[in-house]
Amino acid sequence: MTGAGTALDPYVIWDVNDLQDMANGAPYAAGAYYELGCDIDATPTAGWNWDAIRGVFEGFLPRSLSGQLDGNRHNIDGLYINRESAGGQYLGLISSITVFGVNRVQNVRLTNINYYGRGNGEQSFVQIGGVVGYIDRGTIYRCYVRSGSIVARNDRWGFPGTTAANAGGILGGFGDGGRMEQCYSNVSVEATHSATSHSQAGGLVAIIWQRGDILNCFARGPVMSWSRTGGAVGLIWDVQGTVTNVYSTGTVLGGIAGGLIGARELGGVAPVNSFWDMESSGIAISDGGTGLTTLQAKTQATYTAAGWNFVTVWTLDWEYVYWNDGYPFFLDDPMPTITVISPNGGEVWLVDSTYNILWTHTGDAGTHVQIDLFLAGILDELIVASTIIGAAVGNYSWHIDPGKMPSQQYRVRITSTSLPHYSDMSDNDFTIAGKPSSIPVVATLPATGVG
Amino acid sequence: MAQATLNGHLVDDGGQPCTGWFEWGTSTRYGNETPPQGNIAIGITFSTTIYNLAEGVLYHYRAVARNSTDISYGNDQVFTIPVGSTIPIMLDDAALYQFLEVS
Numbered sequence: 001m002t003g004a005g006t007a008l009d010p011y012v013i014w015d016v017n018d019l020q021d022m023a024n025g026a027p028y029a030a031g032a033y034y035e036l037g038c039d040i041d042a043t044p045t046a047g048w049n050w051d052a053i054r055g056v057f058e059g060f061l062p063r064s065l066s067g068q069l070d071g072n073r074h075n076i077d078g079l080y081i082n083r084e085s086a087g088g089q090y091l092g093l094i095s096s097i098t099v100f101g102v103n104r105v106q107n108v109r110l111t112n113i114n115y116y117g118r119g120n121g122e123q124s125f126v127q128i129g130g131v132v133g134y135i136d137r138g139t140i141y142r143c144y145v146r147s148g149s150i151v152a153r154n155d156r157w158g159f160p161g162t163t164a165a166n167a168g169g170i171l172g173g174f175g176d177g178g179r180m181e182q183c184y185s186n187v188s189v190e191a192t193h194s195a196t197s198h199s200q201a202g203g204l205v206a207i208i209w210q211r212g213d214i215l216n217c218f219a220r221g222p223v224m225s226w227s228r229t230g231g232a233v234g235l236i237w238d239v240q241g242t243v244t245n246v247y248s249t250g251t252v253l254g255g256i257a258g259g260l261i262g263a264r265e266l267g268g269v270a271p272v273n274s275f276w277d278m279e280s281s282g283i284a285i286s287d288g289g290t291g292l293t294t295l296q297a298k299t300q301a302t303y304t305a306a307g308w309n310f311v312t313v314w315t316l317d318w319e320y321v322y323w324n325d326g327y328p329f330f331l332d333d334p335m336p337t338i339t340v341i342s343p344n345g346g347e348v349w350l351v352d353s354t355y356n357i358l359w360t361h362t363g364d365a366g367t368h369v370q371i372d373l374f375l376a377g378i379l380d381e382l383i384v385a386s387t388i389i390g391a392a393v394g395n396y397s398w399h400i401d402p403g404k405m406p407s408q409q410y411r412v413r414i415t416s417t418s419l420p421h422y423s424d425m426s427d428n429d430f431t432i433a434g435k436p437s438s439i440p441v442v443a444t445l446p447a448t449g450v451g
Numbered sequence: 452m453a454q455a456t457l458n459g460h461l462v463d464d465g466g467q468p469c470t471g472w473f474e475w476g477t478s479t480r481y482g483n484e485t486p487p488q489g490n491i492a493i494g495i496t497f498s499t500t501i502y503n504l505a506e507g508v509l510y511h512y513r514a515v516a517r518n519s520t521d522i523s524y525g526n527d528q529v530f531t532i533p534v535g536s537t538i539p540i541m542l543d544d545a546a547l548y549q550f551l552e553v554s
Contacts, residue, residue: 441462442471442516444525445496449455451506451536 005032010070012037016044019076023063023094031101032067036074036108043078046114056082059114062133065094066101071108071143078112081128086121090133090172097178103138105131113148113187120155125164127172127206128152130185135171135178135212142332145169145185152191152206154199164198166206166234167191169219173205174212174241180204182313182330184218191225191234200234201225202262203248207234208241215244216313218328222251228262229254230286231276236261236268243271243288245308249280249297249327260289273306277327298326320421336365336422338414341393345411345428352402357383359394359414359424366418371396374425376409386417406434453504453532457485459514459525461493467518471497475512479527484515491516506534 001018003011010033013019019042022034042060049058059080081091090096093110097103110130117126127133130145152172154165166172169185185203193199200206203219207228219232228235231248248260256263259276270288278284278291285291296302300316308314308328315331317323323335341358349355357371371383387396394414408431415423457473471491476482485499497514504510514525 441465442514442523442525443460443462444473444512444514444528445458445460446528447455447457447512447530449453449504449530449532449536451453451532451534 002037003035005034005067007033007068010035010068013040014038016040016042020048020060022069023061030066033070033102034067035070036072036076039074040076041078042076042080043112046078046080048080054084058083062090062092062095064096064098065105066097066099066103068102068104068106069094069108070106073107073109075109075111077110079110079114081115081117083116084118084120085126086119086124088123088125088127089117089119090127091115091117092129092131092133092172094132096134096136097132097138098134098136098175100137104141105139105143106141108143110143110145111147113145113150115148115150116153117151118153118155119165124154125166126152126154127164127166129168129171129173129205130187131170131183133172134175135173136175137177139179139181140170140183141179141181142330143170143183144333145187147186149188150190152199152201153193155194164200165191165193165225166200167225168202168205168207168234169221170217171205173200173207173209175209177211179213179215180217181215182217182332184220184330186220188221189223193226198227199225200228200262201254202230202232202234203250204232204246205234208236208238208243208268210238211240213242213244214246215242216309217246219248220250220324220327222253224253225255225262227255229257230260230262231258231281232260232274232289233271234262236264236288237266239267239269241269243269243274245306246271246274246289247276247297247328249277249325252281252283257283258286258288259283259291260286263287273308275302275306300328303328322419322421334363336363336416336419337361338365338369338416338422338424340412340414340424340426343410343412343430344426345430347430349400349430349432351400351404351406351432351434354397354399357396357398357412357414359390360392361389361394361416365389365422366416368417369394370415370417371398372413372415374411374413375405375407380410383412389416400432404432406432452502453506453536454500454502455504455510455530455532456498456500457512457514458496458498459491459516460496461491461516464493464516465518465521467520469516469518471514471516473499473501473512473514475501475510477508477510479511481511481513504532506532506536508532
């Protein structure tokens with residue numbers, strides 16, 4: 001790890017060992033600033049910390065944070081946690097944020113997480129979130145948990161939120177405060193408890209215990225628990241939590257199940273301008289929020305009518321209804337694009353010559369592209385079925401066949417092989433011409449005459 | 452006697468300066484050549500007027516262009532000047548822009 005841990009010179013995490021060092025704290029100061037310097041391959045955590053009694057690897061050991069972790073939009077892939085305790089435990093990339101400090105986690109992306117936590121003691125509880133297990137203060141901002149699973153189990157009797165099994169896609173639970181903004185999860189979430197009334201699960205968070213605010217978030221994964229289960233929030237308890245501009249689409253199964261909110265108790269406030277997809281979730285009831293058809297849930301007007309910000313926060317793939325399956329997503333996490341740079345119109349390329357076809361791409365547009373040649377709008381030739389998409393500027397060296405028919409009406413189209421909705425064609429025609437020779441060409445035109 | 456203006460069009464100069472002229476006559480053996488015009492340009496029509504033609508006779512002509520390495524002939528065209536015509540007329544509009552590349 002490099003850096004000094006200050007706001008101007010944060011510690012920089014370069015690999016999964018640095019990530020565990022951050023969690024371990026020492027020698028890095030509490031309240032320090034951290035950031036990811038690159039994407040992190042966390043798959044080695046599946047082989048960490050052998051537990052001889054259980055016969056499993058316990059994996060990553062999360063700890064609390066009182067400073068800031070900025071993921072810089074880098075991805076952590078394959079983080080593995082498998083922990084069991086007779087007491088209480090908070091699990092996630094960060095276990096808890098509870099003491100005064102900067103208390104901010106932002107711009108972290110997680111894929112293929114595999115979290116399991118179990119409580120097995122008289123006072124046991126387990127609370128698991130994709131990013132943070134438990135938060136009392138601070139902010140989780142622009143964190144995306146894209147894939148994987150979270151499972152919380154507890155075999156002891158307890159009260160919800162304190163001696164329970166709670167699992168949430170982003171956060172296990174809010175305690176006495178905290179904020180989640182512009183986050184989303186697409187993981188499967190499951191919580192079970194031997195006392196069926198004490199398991200909560202939510203696509204975003206299992207429980208808002210006393211306070212906690214959720215703004216502009218969504219959840220896409222399936223959620224299941226034996227008790228309070230919601231596509232976004234399992235349980236809102238007490239009067240000071242807020243849920244605003246949130247939607248969920250995942251299937252919901254639970255003893256007390258709701259498409260968006262599983263249950264509100266002790267005066268839990270109803271969500272505001274928030275929705276769930278009744279068709280995809282398989283459930284038509286929710287303790288708050290508005291149920292939508294899938295078509296409504298994929299229509300921007302549904303959300304703009306409710307005051308959602310589609311200028312600086314949200315967007316929607318109205319053209320292909322493909323990215324995020326056509327549901328709203330964040331401008332901060334845009335859908336992939338591919339843009340043809342050359343030939344993009346006006347070029348004159350000669351047969352039996354070699355040229356570079358150039359393009360750029362943004363986002364996760366896959367690893368390879370197909371390049372086609374069009375003549376007057378009709379597919380003329382497959383230039384290459386698969387070539388690597390490349391870094392900032394993709395490049396394919398194309399030798400034009402000597403027998404290629406000259407025309408001024410050619411265009412190329414570049415398409416992601418894995419995400420074929422993402423493609424681009426030359427903006428205008430380019431010319432393929434015969435090679436210039438030394439031979440002049442002349443035409444005879446009609447004459448005019450007079451007697 | 453009648454007169455006619457012959458027109459040609461340089462499609463490609465082969466990357467070199469070109470000279471253009473016409474061959475003409477009463478058969479495809481032609482037999483007459485107009486004076487060459489230097490530095491004819493691509494895309495610009497070059498023309499020459501020929502005189503002392505007989506009215507009612509079929510004439511053949513073709514454009515010719517050459518540069519330092521090769522020569523190109525346009526397609527054959529024909530015209531007949533009607534007897535008694537007093538104003539310039541298009542003699543043949545049947546074969547506009549019949550480009551020909553000579554190898």
